[in-house]
Amino acid sequence: MARQRELGLASVPDTVFDEVARTAAESTGATAAMVNLVGERGQYFVGLYGKEPSSGEPAFLGDPGRFMDMDQGFCVHVVGRKAALTLDDVFEFSRFRGNPVVDELGVRSYIGVPLIDDDGTVIGTVCAIDPAPRSESEGNSWGNQGLQVLKEARDRVLAEIGGRQKIGGVLAAADGPVMITASPGLEVLYANAWHEQLFGGVEQLGAPAPEVFPHLAPVGILAIIEHLERGGEPMVTPPIPLNGPATATIAFAAVPVRVPGQEAAVLTFGLTDTDAVTCLARAKEIAADVEDQTDAP
Structure with missing residues (x-):
């Protein structure tokens, strides 16, 4: 959280990061995507996009808004391991299937990559989620293509953060x-x-x-x-x-x-x-x- 403060990252909705989330969701075919700042007391989606499912498509059970507690979701694991996490089907992983977002929100698949700043601090993630499982046999696995999409989104976010630091320089x-x-x-x-x-x-x-x-x-x-x-x-x-x-x-x-x-x-x-x-x-x-x-x- 201290590093986010140094970088000038505010926990408020951000139209630039919303657009990054939209592009990530559409490029992966995900129902929702986020640019997530993970702090000490919670997570904040500075970028957020979710589409309305068509009739008959799987849908989430609820909407957490822009804030999540630290024990909700899988982004905290990405931050902790400093590496991407791909879950085509959360039910296949005993460590993750008991997470509150599975039963409360209906999250069934997840992919996320860490946001690591130039100081080496993991400040958050870019992630995408679905209410339906994915699999290679069905041809809709997140796969390497999903990872590449999120890495490109991550690079856009980090470039934006770098540019905004110039504003801090003007004010200083x-x-x-x-x-x-x-x-x-x-x-x-x-x-x-x-x-x-x-x-x-x-x-x-x-x-x-x-x-x-x-x-x-x-x-x-x-x-x-x-x-x-x-x-x-x-x-x-x-x-x-x-x-x-x-x-x-x-x-x-x-x-x-x-x-x-x-x-x-x-x-x-x-x-x-x-x-x-x-x-x-x-x-x-x-x-x-x-x-x-x-x-x-």
């Missing part, structure tokens, strides 16, 4: 505290070290900003974010006194920003001993720098 170099939240849920996507020094650390990206940073509301930051999300113009808070010299103040601006995987997002930036015009202009510059990294090949 900013001359004030910066936070980016998804709209409309205010989930924290990014927060630089300066921001965490002022408001506290982020254990897991993707948590709602009001919960992670309870002091945002008293200083007016939540108000200017919500104003922008309601269709208003970018705003700046009044100057806020800082601990230290009596004259030291900081103002925060909120501006829209485009980041990968999200339909809409807001960037907040704080600048010390400044006026509203300067603070807002600098926030827009940082947002533009973030978008330049997003657009870079």
Whole structure:
């Protein structure tokens, strides 16, 4: 989980990873596929795709949504062994057939590959599941072709993660505290070290900003974010006194920003001993720098 935080991976639905899951499911003929971040207390499907079965086709018994407990499913085994896992028929493996997803969700076959970052940490998986068994005799075994499809999906995910790290570099170099939240849920996507020094650390990206940073509301930051999300113009808070010299103040601006995987997002930036015009202009510059990294090949 700490490594996911360093990589800027947030536990929120992500349209880029949803598309990776869709391609993986369609290319393997699977009913569902996921890009799964495996943490310490649970699993989160940042990428998720599932198709509606046709009449008469096997179907899952339930829908877990985007979150699973650590004892559910087979991805934790992929993470633990740092190797792919192929189960054409879960019932053939005593170690796996008793997993809760078999009886509760009706998962009967599974294939998954680990997401191993450039630091050697296994941060999750790309996987596909079916409510029906597969077999070589039926000609629908996951086989080498299924593994190759998921490895290609894994490579897309890792390349995307590498590209997004450039955004973290832009925020780390900013001359004030910066936070980016998804709209409309205010989930924290990014927060630089300066921001965490002022408001506290982020254990897991993707948590709602009001919960992670309870002091945002008293200083007016939540108000200017919500104003922008309601269709208003970018705003700046009044100057806020800082601990230290009596004259030291900081103002925060909120501006829209485009980041990968999200339909809409807001960037907040704080600048010390400044006026509203300067603070807002600098926030827009940082947002533009973030978008330049997003657009870079």
